[in-house]
Structures are given as C-alpha cells and as structure tokens.
Amino acid sequence: VTDVGGKTSHTAIVARSLDIPAVVGARSASQLIRQDDWIIIDGDAGVVLVSPSPIILAEYGFKQRQAEVERERLSRLRHTPAVTLDGQKVELLSNIEMPEDAVSALGVGSVGVGLFRSEFLFMGRQGHLPDEEAQYQAYRRAVDGMNGLPVTIRTVDVGADKPLDDTRHEASHLNPALGLRAIRWCLADPAMFLTQLRAILRAAAHGQVNLLIPMLAHGSEIRQTLALIDQARQELDRRGVAYGPVRLGAMIEIPAAALCLRLFLKHFDFLSIGTNDLFQYMYAADRTNPLVSDRYDPLSPPTLRALQTIQKACADTGTPVSICGELAGRPLEAFALIVLGFTRLSAPAGGVGPVKRMILSADLSAARRGMAVLLGSSAGSVRGEIESLARKLNVAV
Ligand code: PEP
Numbered sequence: 001v002t003d004v005g006g007k008t009s010h011t012a013i014v015a016r017s018l019d020i021p022a023v024v025g026a027r028s029a030s031q032l033i034r035q036d037d038w039i040i041i042d043g044d045a046g047v048v049l050v051s052p053s054p055i056i057l058a059e060y061g062f063k064q065r066q067a068e069v070e071r072e073r074l075s076r077l078r079h080t081p082a083v084t085l086d087g088q089k090v091e092l093l094s095n096i097e098m099p100e101d102a103v104s105a106l107g108v109g110s111v112g113v114g115l116f117r118s119e120f121l122f123m124g125r126q127g128h129l130p131d132e133e134a135q136y137q138a139y140r141r142a143v144d145g146m147n148g149l150p151v152t153i154r155t156v157d158v159g160a161d162k163p164l165d166d167t168r169h170e171a172s173h174l175n176p177a178l179g180l181r182a183i184r185w186c187l188a189d190p191a192m193f194l195t196q197l198r199a200i201l202r203a204a205a206h207g208q209v210n211l212l213i214p215m216l217a218h219g220s221e222i223r224q225t226l227a228l229i230d231q232a233r234q235e236l237d238r239r240g241v242a243y244g245p246v247r248l249g250a251m252i253e254i255p256a257a258a259l260c261l262r263l264f265l266k267h268f269d270f271l272s273i274g275t276n277d278l279f280q281y282m283y284a285a286d287r288t289n290p291l292v293s294d295r296y297d298p299l300s301p302p303t304l305r306a307l308q309t310i311q312k313a314c315a316d317t318g319t320p321v322s323i324c325g326e327l328a329g330r331p332l333e334a335f336a337l338i339v340l341g342f343t344r345l346s347a348p349a350g351g352v353g354p355v356k357r358m359i360l361s362a363d364l365s366a367a368r369r370g371m372a373v374l375l376g377s378s379a380g381s382v383r384g385e386i387e388s389l390a391r392k393l394n395v396a397v
C-alpha cells in the first residue's frame with residue numbers, strides 16, 4: 001500500500017508482475033494505518049480495509065478462494081491458441097521485469113516476451129551498474145527460460161519513477177518524466193549504452209531476440225541509436241565474440257513519434273506502443289500522481305483514435321505492431337484494442353488468461369461497426385459504451 005502512484009506507475013507494475021496485491025495512490029494511508037494493524041488489501045477494487053471485522057474477514061476469505069478457482073479455470077486455457085470466434089489469431093505475449101519472470105510467462109501460456117524491462121537490472125545497486133557479462137547472463141537466462149520463444153529486450157529506461165539511486169540520474173528535476181530518461185540517458189552515456197547493446201547482441205546468439213528502444217522522438221535520436229548498434233557489433237567482431245541477429249523495434253510512447261510514424265516505419269522492423277507513457281503525455285497527466293493519473297480514461301476517443309492511426313500505418317506497410325502498456329492486460333481494454341485491429345498484445349502474466357478468455361468469446365466483425373461510431377464521439381470516455389457493446393455481443397470482459 002503506497003501513498004503515491006497510479007495504476008501504471010512502476011510500483012504497481014512490479015507488484016503486478018510479482019503477483020502481489022497492491023493499492024497505490026492511497027494518499028494518507030501511511031498515516032492512518034498503524035504498526036500491527038490487520039489490513040485487507042483488495043487490489044482489484046483498489047480498497048484497503050483496516051482492522052476488518054470477523055464478518056468482513058470471512059467474506060474476503062471466500063473471495064480469495066473464488067479467485068483461486070477462477071485462476072485454476074483460466075490456467076486450463078494455457079495451451080489454447082488465442083483466436084476470436086471469427087478466426088482472428090491474436091498473439092498474447094508477456095511483460096517481464098526480471099529473467100526469472102520467464103517462468104510465469106510460460107506458465108500462463110504466453111507465446112513470447114513482448115517487453116523485458118531491462119532497467120530493473122540497473123536499479124537498487126547504489127550506482128554500480130551491471131557490467132557486460134552480468135547483463136549478458138541475465139538476458140541469456142530470459143532467452144533460455146523462454147525455450148525458443150521470442151524475447152523482446154527493451155534497452156534501459158531509467159528516469160521518472162524508475163530512478164537509479166546514484167547521482168548520474170537527476171531525479172530531482174521538476175519534471176522527471178520529461179527529463180533525461182530512457183534513450184535520452186543512453187545517448188548521453190554512450191559507453192554505458194554500448195555495454196548493454198553488446199550484452200543483448202550476445203544473448204541473441206542463443207535464441208530469438210528483438211531489440212526494443214524506448215522513448216524515441218525524432219530522427220537524430222534514431223540515427224545515433226542505429227550508429228551505436230553498429231558500433232556494438234563492430235566491437236564484438238574485433239573481440240571475436242559471438243553474437244546473433246536481432247529484429248529492431250521502437251517504442252511509440254511520445255506523441256511526436258506517433259505523429260511522424262513514417263520515420264519510424266522506415267528504420268524499424270516492428271513497433272511497440274507504450275500506452276502508459278503515450279497517454280500520460282497526450283493528457284499531460286503524470287501517471288504516478290494519484291491526483292491526476294485517473295483524470296483521463298484510456299478508453300477515450302482521442303486515445304483510441306491515436307491507436308487506430310498507428311495501427312493503420314503499420315498495417316499499410318506490413319509492419320508488426322504490438323501494445324505493451326498495462327491496458328493490454330485488461331479484458332475490456334484489450335477488447336477495444338483487438339476491435340481496432342491489433343493482433344499482438346503484451347501484458348503482465350496475470351492478464352494473459354483473462355484476455356485470452358475474452359478473445360475466445362469475441363466476434364470482431366460484429367464489434368467493428370459499433371467501435372467506428374464511438375471513435376467519432378466527443379465524450380470524455382467511451383468505457384460504458386464499449387462495455388455495453390461487449391455485453392451485447394456476449395464477450396467475456
Ligand atoms: C509504457 O510506457 O506503456 C511502457 C510499456 O513502458 P513503461 O511502463 O516501462 O514506461
């Protein structure tokens with residue numbers, strides 16, 4: 001239970017991936033809850049109950065058992081391919097934070113890792129960054145752990161609510177989410193970035209690796225990044241160290257990038273949309289600030305139209321595109337995404353089963369007409385309408 005944060009802040013993301021119930025952004029919880037209080041954390045409802053009565057405790061015990069039964073039921077879908085009723089195949093991938101998370105990704109039946117957030121290897125080390133060998137071993141563990149399925153390794157994205165705890169990273173700036181984060185930090189410290197690139201290229205000798213670059217906004221960053229990837233290959237050649245081929249992808253998570261897709265389509269093999277950031281920047285609402293993070297709905301006409309534009313541009317050029325923000329792991333939101341035409345979703349492991357069940361019950365051709373009307377709406381949110389559409393079509397959201 002944390003006082004600060006929002007649904008897509010990294011504390012929530014890590015808790016989700018560790019399967020730990022969490023409530024974030026509870027504002028004054030740390031003052032209201034005392035040491036040794038009994039509490040119930042209802043992460044689904046976003047509720048914390050302090051000193052619950054025996055009746056409430058019993059009720060939550062029942063809910064907990066029901067959740068176990070539900071989980072067991074979903075786990076039976078593990079080996080069922082995710083295909084809609086009208087035959088659209090959807091690739092369901094997992095987001096992981098540590099190499100060991102490959103176990104849960106496979107356990108829920110993911111067909112690969114769509115986002116390995118490598119920054120967690122860099123954090124909490126008092127500034128002693130992992131060297132090439134340590135990183136290579138970690139990436140290789142993830143690749144080996146996925147038994148031949150593809151692993152998308154994202155280069156380090158520290159900054160904002162993922163600070164490195166050393167002076168290299170200036171978390172104290174007034175707007176850290178708009179600061180020297182992700183690729184900007186990497187380009188400012190090429191030696192550090194080259195170390196990571198070499199480690200990822202070496203891991204690619206052991207399985208299918210996709211290399212994903214976060215927070216790119218414009219051409220000069222793309223050119224510098226590509227040059228550094230070339231340089232990393234040359235350095236490995238000089239040392240005579242084995243490395244493998246990678247498919248190169250860019251995250252679309254800055255509005256400017258979403259508005260100059262041609263540039264990205266020209267240079268990259270695939271795109272991955274980071275809706276957590278894309279929407280916080282579109283709405284200028286800090287994803288970690290509980291006072292504003294819920295002010296917009298990811299199911300709003302502007303966000304859905306932005307996603308539709310990206311999907312169409314990728315479809316027109318035959319470029320694979322995935323969505324790796326947290327919304328890909330929520331059945332109702334994922335329903336909207338597949339209706340928009342997305343066929344690759346990367347979600348926290350816990351979201352894969354519920355989203356697969358939704359996909360198995362959905363008929364996209366019937367839903368598309370309804371969605372087209374909603375995209376033209378000027379309402380602040382179309383969540384209720386999408387939910388009604390799903391219910392009318394008996395989709396398991
Ligand atoms: C995103 O921004 O949607 C994303 C997947 O990256 P992160 O949550 O790590 O910023």
Ligand code: MG
Nearest residue numbers: 253274276277
């Ligand atoms: Mg992001």
